Amino acid sequence: MGDAKALLMSGVPELLILRLLAEREMYGYELARAVRAVTREAISLGEGVLYPALHSLELSGLLRARRRQVGGRTRVYYNVTAKGRRRLEYLTSHWRRIATAVEAALAGPQHA
Protein backbone atom coordinates (compact mmCIF):
# COMPACT_ATOMS: atom_id res chain seq x y z
CA MET A 1 0.00 0.00 0.00
CA GLY A 2 2.83 2.34 0.90
CA ASP A 3 4.41 1.91 -2.52
CA ALA A 4 1.10 2.53 -4.28
CA LYS A 5 0.59 5.72 -2.33
CA ALA A 6 4.15 6.81 -3.05
CA LEU A 7 3.55 6.18 -6.76
CA LEU A 8 0.34 8.22 -6.72
CA MET A 9 2.06 11.02 -4.84
CA SER A 10 5.05 11.07 -7.15
CA GLY A 11 5.44 14.57 -8.55
CA VAL A 12 2.69 16.02 -6.34
CA PRO A 13 4.99 17.87 -3.91
CA GLU A 14 6.82 19.50 -6.82
CA LEU A 15 3.53 20.57 -8.44
CA LEU A 16 2.13 21.96 -5.18
CA ILE A 17 5.31 23.82 -4.33
CA LEU A 18 5.57 25.43 -7.75
CA ARG A 19 1.86 26.28 -7.81
CA LEU A 20 1.86 27.94 -4.40
CA LEU A 21 5.14 29.77 -4.85
CA ALA A 22 4.01 31.05 -8.25
CA GLU A 23 1.48 33.21 -6.39
CA ARG A 24 3.93 34.74 -3.94
CA GLU A 25 7.25 34.03 -2.33
CA MET A 26 7.15 32.11 0.94
CA TYR A 27 9.45 30.49 3.45
CA GLY A 28 9.17 26.81 4.35
CA TYR A 29 6.78 27.07 7.28
CA GLU A 30 4.45 29.39 5.37
CA LEU A 31 4.52 27.03 2.43
CA ALA A 32 3.68 24.01 4.62
CA ARG A 33 0.71 25.91 6.04
CA ALA A 34 -0.40 26.86 2.55
CA VAL A 35 -0.19 23.20 1.43
CA ARG A 36 -2.33 22.16 4.41
CA ALA A 37 -4.84 24.91 3.67
CA VAL A 38 -5.24 24.40 -0.09
CA THR A 39 -5.42 20.62 0.13
CA ARG A 40 -7.71 20.83 3.19
CA GLU A 41 -5.20 18.47 4.83
CA ALA A 42 -6.16 15.72 2.37
CA ILE A 43 -2.50 15.49 1.37
CA SER A 44 -0.49 14.84 4.49
CA LEU A 45 3.12 15.43 3.64
CA GLY A 46 5.51 15.39 6.55
CA GLU A 47 6.44 19.06 6.61
CA GLY A 48 10.13 18.13 6.82
CA VAL A 49 10.10 16.56 3.36
CA LEU A 50 9.42 19.96 1.82
CA TYR A 51 13.01 21.04 2.31
CA PRO A 52 14.80 18.43 0.19
CA ALA A 53 12.20 19.17 -2.50
CA LEU A 54 12.75 22.94 -2.22
CA HIS A 55 16.55 22.59 -2.35
CA SER A 56 16.38 20.24 -5.28
CA LEU A 57 14.07 22.59 -7.21
CA GLU A 58 16.42 25.45 -6.44
CA LEU A 59 19.43 23.48 -7.71
CA SER A 60 17.48 22.69 -10.87
CA GLY A 61 16.92 26.40 -11.42
CA LEU A 62 13.14 26.21 -10.92
CA LEU A 63 13.18 28.20 -7.67
CA ARG A 64 15.25 31.06 -6.36
CA ALA A 65 16.01 31.41 -2.64
CA ARG A 66 16.93 34.54 -0.74
CA ARG A 67 17.53 35.22 2.92
CA ARG A 68 15.49 37.89 4.67
CA GLN A 69 15.65 39.15 8.21
CA VAL A 70 12.12 39.07 9.65
CA GLY A 71 11.40 39.81 13.32
CA GLY A 72 15.01 39.14 14.31
CA ARG A 73 15.08 35.77 12.52
CA THR A 74 16.60 34.89 9.19
CA ARG A 75 14.10 33.31 6.84
CA VAL A 76 14.85 31.67 3.53
CA TYR A 77 12.20 32.81 1.06
CA TYR A 78 11.61 30.92 -2.16
CA ASN A 79 10.07 32.11 -5.39
CA VAL A 80 9.57 30.63 -8.82
CA THR A 81 11.92 31.44 -11.70
CA ALA A 82 10.85 31.74 -15.34
CA LYS A 83 12.06 28.17 -15.87
CA GLY A 84 9.97 27.14 -12.85
CA ARG A 85 6.86 28.75 -14.38
CA ARG A 86 7.36 26.83 -17.60
CA ARG A 87 7.75 23.63 -15.60
CA LEU A 88 4.58 24.46 -13.65
CA GLU A 89 2.62 24.89 -16.89
CA TYR A 90 3.88 21.55 -18.14
CA LEU A 91 3.11 19.74 -14.86
CA THR A 92 -0.33 21.32 -14.59
CA SER A 93 -1.41 20.25 -18.07
CA HIS A 94 0.10 16.80 -17.53
CA TRP A 95 -1.71 16.42 -14.19
CA ARG A 96 -5.05 17.60 -15.68
CA ARG A 97 -4.78 15.07 -18.50
CA ILE A 98 -4.16 12.27 -16.01
CA ALA A 99 -6.93 13.46 -13.68
CA THR A 100 -9.42 13.64 -16.57
CA ALA A 101 -8.46 10.16 -17.72
CA VAL A 102 -8.77 8.71 -14.23
CA GLU A 103 -12.14 10.47 -13.71
CA ALA A 104 -13.38 9.00 -16.99
CA ALA A 105 -12.22 5.53 -16.00
CA LEU A 106 -13.85 5.79 -12.58
CA ALA A 107 -17.13 6.94 -14.12
CA GLY A 108 -17.33 3.62 -15.91
CA PRO A 109 -17.29 2.69 -19.60
CA GLN A 110 -19.64 4.74 -21.76
CA HIS A 111 -20.47 2.98 -24.98
CA ALA A 112 -21.86 4.91 -27.87
Place this chain on the structure above:
Amino acid sequence: MRRPQFSALRERLLRAGVAPRAVRRTIAELEDHFDDVRRELEAGGLDPKDARSQAYARMGSEEAIVASTLARPELMSWARRWPAVAFALLPAPAFAASFVGSIAVIACLGHLAHSWLGVGLGRSPGLQLFSRCFALWILWALPTAAAAVCTYAAWRRRISLLWPAVGIVLVGVLGSLTNFGVQWGTATSRTAISAGIGISTGHLLPPLVRAASTVGLALLIYAGCWLASRRAEEAGSEG
Protein backbone atom coordinates in the same frame (compact mmCIF):
# COMPACT_ATOMS: atom_id res chain seq x y z
CA MET B 1 24.04 27.63 17.76
CA ARG B 2 23.66 23.92 16.99
CA ARG B 3 20.57 22.39 18.61
CA PRO B 4 20.45 18.72 19.47
CA GLN B 5 16.98 17.77 18.19
CA PHE B 6 18.11 17.05 14.64
CA SER B 7 21.65 15.75 15.38
CA ALA B 8 20.71 12.16 14.59
CA LEU B 9 19.13 13.22 11.29
CA ARG B 10 22.22 15.28 10.43
CA GLU B 11 24.45 12.23 11.00
CA ARG B 12 22.17 9.97 8.96
CA LEU B 13 22.15 12.36 6.02
CA LEU B 14 25.92 12.83 6.09
CA ARG B 15 26.58 9.10 6.36
CA ALA B 16 24.15 8.49 3.49
CA GLY B 17 26.31 10.68 1.25
CA VAL B 18 24.32 13.92 1.16
CA ALA B 19 26.53 16.96 0.49
CA PRO B 20 27.48 18.72 3.77
CA ARG B 21 26.20 22.07 2.47
CA ALA B 22 22.80 20.56 1.68
CA VAL B 23 22.69 18.88 5.09
CA ARG B 24 23.57 22.09 6.94
CA ARG B 25 20.89 24.00 5.10
CA THR B 26 18.23 21.34 5.51
CA ILE B 27 18.88 21.04 9.25
CA ALA B 28 18.90 24.82 9.77
CA GLU B 29 15.57 25.21 7.98
CA LEU B 30 14.06 22.20 9.75
CA GLU B 31 15.07 23.66 13.12
CA ASP B 32 13.44 26.99 12.27
CA HIS B 33 10.36 25.23 10.97
CA PHE B 34 10.14 23.09 14.10
CA ASP B 35 10.33 26.23 16.29
CA ASP B 36 7.57 27.88 14.25
CA VAL B 37 5.28 24.85 14.56
CA ARG B 38 5.98 24.53 18.29
CA ARG B 39 5.17 28.21 18.86
CA GLU B 40 2.00 27.93 16.80
CA LEU B 41 0.83 24.95 18.87
CA GLU B 42 1.73 26.63 22.16
CA ALA B 43 -0.15 29.74 21.07
CA GLY B 44 -3.12 27.45 20.37
CA GLY B 45 -3.15 26.37 24.02
CA LEU B 46 -0.99 23.24 24.11
CA ASP B 47 1.46 22.84 26.95
CA PRO B 48 5.14 22.99 25.89
CA LYS B 49 5.73 19.23 26.15
CA ASP B 50 2.73 18.31 23.97
CA ALA B 51 3.56 21.12 21.57
CA ARG B 52 7.06 19.69 21.13
CA SER B 53 5.87 16.17 20.48
CA GLN B 54 3.16 17.29 18.06
CA ALA B 55 5.64 19.54 16.29
CA TYR B 56 7.93 16.52 15.83
CA ALA B 57 5.03 14.54 14.42
CA ARG B 58 4.18 17.33 11.96
CA MET B 59 7.75 17.35 10.66
CA GLY B 60 7.37 13.74 9.48
CA SER B 61 9.53 10.75 10.27
CA GLU B 62 13.30 10.82 9.95
CA GLU B 63 13.00 7.96 7.45
CA ALA B 64 10.70 10.04 5.23
CA ILE B 65 13.06 13.03 5.27
CA VAL B 66 16.10 10.83 4.55
CA ALA B 67 14.27 8.99 1.75
CA SER B 68 13.07 12.26 0.24
CA THR B 69 16.63 13.61 0.26
CA LEU B 70 18.23 10.46 -1.14
CA ALA B 71 15.70 10.43 -3.98
CA ARG B 72 17.33 13.61 -5.28
CA PRO B 73 20.80 12.89 -6.69
CA GLU B 74 21.58 16.61 -7.08
CA LEU B 75 21.74 16.89 -3.26
CA MET B 76 24.37 14.16 -2.99
CA SER B 77 28.08 14.77 -2.50
CA TRP B 78 30.18 13.89 -5.56
CA ALA B 79 33.18 13.41 -3.27
CA ARG B 80 31.23 10.78 -1.39
CA ARG B 81 30.46 9.03 -4.67
CA TRP B 82 34.10 9.12 -5.81
CA PRO B 83 36.14 9.08 -2.57
CA ALA B 84 39.27 7.66 -4.21
CA VAL B 85 39.36 10.56 -6.68
CA ALA B 86 38.45 13.26 -4.18
CA PHE B 87 40.62 12.19 -1.26
CA ALA B 88 43.41 10.00 -2.63
CA LEU B 89 44.15 11.41 -6.09
CA LEU B 90 43.15 15.07 -5.89
CA PRO B 91 45.05 16.35 -2.81
CA ALA B 92 48.57 15.92 -4.27
CA PRO B 93 47.84 17.87 -7.51
CA ALA B 94 45.97 20.46 -5.43
CA PHE B 95 49.02 20.84 -3.21
CA ALA B 96 51.29 21.08 -6.28
CA ALA B 97 49.03 23.80 -7.73
CA SER B 98 49.13 25.78 -4.47
CA PHE B 99 52.93 25.39 -4.35
CA VAL B 100 53.26 26.77 -7.88
CA GLY B 101 50.69 29.49 -7.09
CA SER B 102 52.62 30.57 -3.99
CA ILE B 103 55.81 30.79 -6.03
CA ALA B 104 54.00 32.83 -8.67
CA VAL B 105 52.90 35.26 -5.94
CA ILE B 106 56.43 35.63 -4.58
CA ALA B 107 57.79 36.05 -8.14
CA CYS B 108 55.29 38.87 -8.74
CA LEU B 109 56.29 40.48 -5.46
CA GLY B 110 59.97 40.22 -6.43
CA HIS B 111 59.24 41.75 -9.80
CA LEU B 112 57.24 44.62 -8.25
CA ALA B 113 59.92 45.17 -5.62
CA HIS B 114 62.60 45.40 -8.29
CA SER B 115 60.63 47.61 -10.69
CA TRP B 116 58.90 49.95 -8.26
CA LEU B 117 60.81 50.08 -5.04
CA GLY B 118 64.33 49.85 -6.42
CA VAL B 119 67.60 49.77 -4.50
CA GLY B 120 68.84 47.89 -1.46
CA LEU B 121 66.02 45.37 -1.19
CA GLY B 122 68.39 42.45 -0.81
CA ARG B 123 69.76 43.97 2.37
CA SER B 124 66.36 44.84 3.87
CA PRO B 125 65.94 42.97 7.19
CA GLY B 126 62.17 43.01 6.72
CA LEU B 127 62.39 41.24 3.39
CA GLN B 128 64.88 38.73 4.77
CA LEU B 129 62.42 37.91 7.52
CA PHE B 130 59.58 37.74 4.98
CA SER B 131 61.63 35.29 2.87
CA ARG B 132 62.23 33.06 5.87
CA CYS B 133 58.54 33.12 6.81
CA PHE B 134 57.56 32.39 3.23
CA ALA B 135 59.98 29.45 3.07
CA LEU B 136 58.47 28.17 6.31
CA TRP B 137 55.00 28.50 4.79
CA ILE B 138 55.77 26.83 1.49
CA LEU B 139 57.93 23.99 2.83
CA TRP B 140 56.13 23.17 6.09
CA ALA B 141 52.75 24.84 6.45
CA LEU B 142 51.44 24.42 2.89
CA PRO B 143 51.68 20.59 2.76
CA THR B 144 50.21 20.38 6.24
CA ALA B 145 47.38 22.73 5.27
CA ALA B 146 46.66 20.69 2.11
CA ALA B 147 46.59 17.45 4.11
CA ALA B 148 44.46 19.06 6.83
CA VAL B 149 41.92 20.31 4.29
CA CYS B 150 41.77 16.79 2.84
CA THR B 151 41.11 15.15 6.22
CA TYR B 152 38.63 17.82 7.31
CA ALA B 153 36.70 17.53 4.04
CA ALA B 154 36.63 13.73 4.46
CA TRP B 155 35.39 13.99 8.03
CA ARG B 156 32.65 16.45 7.01
CA ARG B 157 31.38 13.80 4.63
CA ARG B 158 31.83 11.05 7.24
CA ILE B 159 34.21 9.19 4.94
CA SER B 160 36.40 6.49 6.49
CA LEU B 161 40.10 7.22 6.78
CA LEU B 162 41.28 4.85 4.02
CA TRP B 163 41.28 7.19 1.00
CA PRO B 164 42.17 10.38 2.90
CA ALA B 165 45.10 8.47 4.43
CA VAL B 166 46.41 7.68 0.94
CA GLY B 167 45.93 11.33 -0.02
CA ILE B 168 47.73 12.78 2.98
CA VAL B 169 50.64 10.35 2.63
CA LEU B 170 51.03 11.42 -1.03
CA VAL B 171 50.87 15.10 -0.03
CA GLY B 172 53.31 14.46 2.82
CA VAL B 173 55.82 12.73 0.54
CA LEU B 174 55.45 15.32 -2.23
CA GLY B 175 55.72 18.18 0.26
CA SER B 176 58.82 16.70 1.87
CA LEU B 177 60.60 16.59 -1.49
CA THR B 178 60.03 20.24 -2.36
CA ASN B 179 62.67 22.92 -1.90
CA PHE B 180 62.56 26.67 -2.15
CA GLY B 181 64.89 29.66 -1.90
CA VAL B 182 64.72 33.35 -2.75
CA GLN B 183 67.46 35.94 -3.23
CA TRP B 184 65.96 39.42 -3.31
CA GLY B 185 67.26 41.70 -6.03
CA THR B 186 69.34 44.80 -5.45
CA ALA B 187 69.86 47.90 -7.58
CA THR B 188 72.14 45.90 -9.86
CA SER B 189 70.67 42.40 -9.71
CA ARG B 190 67.24 40.89 -10.19
CA THR B 191 65.41 38.75 -7.63
CA ALA B 192 66.26 35.06 -8.02
CA ILE B 193 63.88 32.33 -6.91
CA SER B 194 64.78 28.69 -6.82
CA ALA B 195 62.19 26.00 -6.26
CA GLY B 196 61.90 22.39 -7.20
CA ILE B 197 61.42 18.84 -6.20
CA GLY B 198 64.12 16.29 -5.40
CA ILE B 199 65.80 14.21 -2.76
CA SER B 200 69.35 13.90 -1.58
CA THR B 201 70.28 10.41 -0.38
CA GLY B 202 72.80 12.02 1.95
CA HIS B 203 70.10 14.01 3.77
CA LEU B 204 67.13 11.72 4.18
CA LEU B 205 66.19 12.77 7.70
CA PRO B 206 64.83 16.31 7.00
CA PRO B 207 62.35 15.17 4.29
CA LEU B 208 61.30 12.24 6.45
CA VAL B 209 60.63 14.59 9.38
CA ARG B 210 58.64 16.92 7.11
CA ALA B 211 56.57 14.06 5.70
CA ALA B 212 55.94 12.60 9.15
CA SER B 213 54.88 15.96 10.59
CA THR B 214 52.46 16.57 7.72
CA VAL B 215 50.87 13.13 8.01
CA GLY B 216 50.87 13.21 11.82
CA LEU B 217 49.18 16.63 12.06
CA ALA B 218 46.56 15.70 9.46
CA LEU B 219 45.75 12.49 11.33
CA LEU B 220 45.48 14.44 14.58
CA ILE B 221 42.99 16.80 12.95
CA TYR B 222 40.93 13.86 11.70
CA ALA B 223 40.98 12.25 15.15
CA GLY B 224 39.96 15.58 16.77
CA CYS B 225 37.05 16.06 14.37
CA TRP B 226 35.94 12.47 14.82
CA LEU B 227 36.00 12.79 18.63
CA ALA B 228 34.08 16.08 18.45
CA SER B 229 31.39 14.51 16.26
CA ARG B 230 31.12 11.51 18.61
CA ARG B 231 30.60 13.85 21.56
CA ALA B 232 27.99 15.87 19.65
CA GLU B 233 26.22 12.64 18.72
CA GLU B 234 26.22 11.46 22.33
CA ALA B 235 24.94 14.85 23.50
CA GLY B 236 22.18 14.64 20.86
CA SER B 237 21.10 11.16 21.90
CA GLU B 238 21.03 12.23 25.57
CA GLY B 239 18.96 15.32 24.67
